[in-house]
Amino acid sequence: MKTFRYVGLLMIISGAALWGVSGPMIQWLFQNSSLTSSKFLIVRLLLAGIITLTLLYLTKKNIFGVWKHPRHWIQLIIFGILGMLGAQYAFIETIHVSTAVTAVLFQFLGPVLITIYVAIQTKKLPTAMQLLAVVSALMGTFFLITNGSVENIILSKEAITLGLLTTLGFTFYTLHPTSLIKEWGTVVIIGWGMLIGGVALFIYNQDFSxxxxxxxxxxxxxxxxxxxxxxxxLSFILYIGSLKYLNATETSLLSSIEPLVAAIVSMIWLNESFGIYQLLGGLLITTAVVFLSMPIERSKKKLKVE
Structure with a gap:
């Protein structure tokens, strides 16, 4: 069990880091090309979905089994359109109208909703350590984005709306596919989710060439x-796959390194500047990850002593 937990931790941290890097790359694309969010996502989702499913098929994985069960393929279509496409479209549009780091910030607000949802579903309050991790991560994200002053946040109504939709989308695609993944596997569900999302957006954008x-x-x-x-x-596969070994709250909170990675890459590559409070924000986000990994280890030690 301890080994599985380490696998989960490695998966979510790697996935979060990759997603953090992809944000500045997307921002660079919009700054240096005429790509729109829709065209970008059609290419991204269709290619990624086709490549993923083709590799699975060549390795003799059962990629079509999910379509034999109505309850499962209905869930899959919902995930593909509302989860995969919905979350990514809102995220990409937020980058388009603001910055990559801002988009990641709104995405990271998802763990707050997830923590509340899990608490209601299990009828248990979050642990003190989880609450401390949430507070630490949110404070870190605040400092990272604002450099200690709310006056530095200048967002349009469009950016705020799209950002909030990113938060909802992130929450949905984290929670919705867990049962499907347990039944059919992470990569199969992610592959179909991307393909379904890409096809839906392609049909909607008939002028795509x-x-x-x-x-x-x-x-x-x-x-x-x-x-x-x-x-x-890879980020989506690693992120969703980590749910096999970690619960939704842990996975979403560990993704707190995303804004840190996005900020570092933006600073080095896109020449964006960051101040002392933003560096403090990075430290708080890292501290949140440490807080989150402590409760389980302590509970295990207690069990051994007893």
Whole structure:
């Protein structure tokens, strides 16, 4: 059990780091190309979904079994459209109208909703350590984004609306597919979710043209686009897969390193500046991860002593 927990911790931290890196890459794409959020997501979701499912099929995985059970494929379609597409579209649009770090901030508000949901569902209050982790992570995120002053937050109504939708989408795709994953596996569900989301968006955007898209991309923008697709796909697989070994609250809170990674990459690559309070924010976010890993270890020691 201890080994499985370490696997889960490694998966969520790696997935969160990859997602943190992908945000600044997407921001760079929007700054250096004519890509829209819809066109970007059609390419990202369709390619990632097709590649993932093809690899599974070639390794003789049962990728079509889920479609033989009405209750499961209905859940899968809901996940693909509302969870996968909904969360990613809101996230990408938030980056488009603001910045990558802002989008990650709104995404990270999801753990607050998840913690409340889990507490209501289990009829148990969050542990003191979980509450401390939430407070520490939220304070860290606040300092990271604002550098200690709310006056530095200048967001349009559109950015706020899209950001809140990102929060809801993040919460939904974390909680909704857990039963499907237990039955069919992480990669199968993620693969179908991406393909369903991509097909739905492609049908909605009938003016999408592969030829026009190809002509609008340079070698640099195409390279970054491919890196975003790869890192984003791995991030989703690792994030959702970690739910096998960690509960939803732990997984969502451990993803608190996302804004830290996004901020560091933005500072180094996009030349965005950060102050002393933002560095303090990074420390608080790291502290939240430490807080979160403490309760289970302590409870195990108590059991051994008894």
């Amino acid at each position: 592969v030829v026009h898209l190809a002509h609008s991309l340079t070698f640099s923008t195409l390279s970054i686009l491919l890196l975003v697709i790869i890192s984003g796909t």
